[in-house]
Amino acid sequence: MTQIIILGATGSVGETAYRVIQAQPDRIAVDGLVAHRQAEKLWEMGQRLHANWIGLTDREQAAELRHQHQGQSGPRIISGMDDILEAIAISPATKVIGAMSGFSGLMPTLTALENGKDILLANKETLVAAGDLVQRVALQRGRKILPVDSEHSAIFQCLALNQPFKRILLTCSGGPFRGRTKEELKTVTVEDALRHPNWSMGAKITIDSATLMNKGLEIIEAHHLFGVPYEQVEVLIHPQSIVHSLVEFVDGATMAQLGWPDMAVPVQVALSWPDRWPLAGPALDLTQQPLTFDKPDTDTFEALDLARQAGIAGGLMPTVLNAANEVAVGLFLSRSIRFLSIVEIIKDVLGAFTDNTSVVALEQILEADRWARRQAEDMAMRYRL
Template sequence: MAREITVLGSTGSMGRQTLEVVAAHPGRFKVAALAAARNVELMTAQAKRFHPRLAVLLDPAGAQELASRLRGTGVRVLTGDEGVLAAATLEGVELVVAAMVGIRSLPAVLAALESGKDIAIANKELLVAAGDVIMGRAHTLKRRVLPVDSEHSAIFQCLNRGGPVEEVIITASGGPFRDKTLEEMAAVTPEEALQHPTWVMGPKVTVDSATLMNKGLEVIEAKHLFNLDYDRITVLIHPQSVVHALVRYGDGSLFAHLGPADMRLPIQYALTWPERWELNVRKLDLADLGHLDFSHPDVKRFPCLELAYHAGRAGGTCPAVLSAADEVAVEFFLAGKIPLTAISQVVARVLEEHRPAAADDLEAILAAYSWARRRAEVVAEGFCKGSPHKG
């Protein structure tokens, strides 16, 4: 019998690749609902191909156009946050793939857990901002939160090998600027930042990879997913992006997960766990690789990593503020308004001004997130004056 799934963020990079995995296994999955922000063209194509019971666009005008295009197909169309909530809690769905950017889908993800669904989490911001709430709710309800990020999927697959875990190592490619000086990084363009050397990702994640903020967010995710102390989570630069994570046990044994840089692999494992299915992807040839390189990150050139550790250790609403401020700063950079090196400065300033509060309920998290976005816009505007990238 086909397993019914909902995909939140179906038109984004992770959502599209999730549907590629579904298409690779005809008859084994049933897409019950799709939700996205505003891409009418792609959502129309997805709905006509996968025939979900429900399709949702956050944008009301887009949803109206989508309903017109899908008239007669039997696909119900909804809009707004209520539509996303309906998609996440749809009866019969076993697994919700949470791939929407930002934390707008947080209420829907929590509601999905409440309605008895497991979550395949493909969105960093959700666990960074609300990890305690999500994992606490999942534990109470005895639901699973399955990692989709390649690094966390790798950790997941290397755990439970017996004995206490001494250290978890998350690898980072280092992005396109790992060998550049600070002065050179200050002059890079958004177009250059979007040219990732090994992964194909959305713009936000790609820029975060260039600043190493992506790794910092993954450190916070790992803390929540696997109940780890920050002192036990290490980041290493690994340019080949072949080893995705390692787990060191108390006896000194080190387990590594190796695989090609293809997000369909961790996506499929989250969809099929505890089974492991065939997938037509490029196979690694270790002899052809020749060597694998590892080094420690340079936190002076990549201060976002240290900012993430700081926010994670501070806890409460600080990780939510970190994530929200980074979102805004990346938006300013992609618009050509501030240099890449200003992203960390914007985030640091907003974190410094923030008065931490407990992040034990949805309202506190959303309030901190909203404040941080507003404050980051003001701070980022201050960096626009005299920026070489000002549009």
């Protein structure tokens, strides 16, 4: 029986993990579940999965939940990030599913690795903001980072035999605005951007999918996960989201992993690897629609090249890119700026970052993240509606 912790249990990936785990009661036991504010939902999940503890980073929500369930049997309630990190550190769990959104996933991921746990990582921002550091800690502690992001899971499966390859082809649906011009993007709304054609996901990643920043972040994620230089990672538009990514080997043979767009597969692959477990779901039917591929429009969707360039620059530049993007996406979601201003703010912040250095310590990352967030807020004043 494998004991696990789920970070971001109440989110889209967290709920998928919850479904996968409920179907595997003889294989997986849950020690802890972590979320930010959705207290009652986390409590119910904890009850159903017989978790030993649940943790809420929002202390007020944790206090309220304790009050509501005083005297009832159920998981222990942990409050605030510091106590959650302590619970992760001493947990008997050997695997941690990293499904928090954004930079908030960094500290729990590092704590898990430092304390001998493998990470099953959906939270790409952690690798974007601190990939060198996270990989170094994993290597030092002899721990694995298993991808849960569907594209990286596909690549991971294609590379199972560790054979030499020429390039990685990351597939990308193109998001809700595929084929639109910049002019047409000037007036799109939050609702338009949240209407992803194939995937149902949290708000932040859905907006990233509309700007194509999501694919940009995934280029950096692939660089860190597979130790591959940036010039060997390409993006291929594939609107049907059936081919989850491809690897071209040195002899030209190209392998891909296919399936319906459902995160249950990559979550379960990461949990079961190197074994495979049965999973209920409709069989893939390739006769239903043609599979098409195209080049991305990097002039309209500038985020893709911005992320690649930040990755190539290395050091703290990806940390700054990630923080600026998180702030700009938040401002767009709160209807404070227009869609196209997201990329303009990121460009402004990256342009103002003149102190790039290689990363030796966590404090550098935390400081660069704080700096970029402040800058993004300041620069956004020009774009506010």
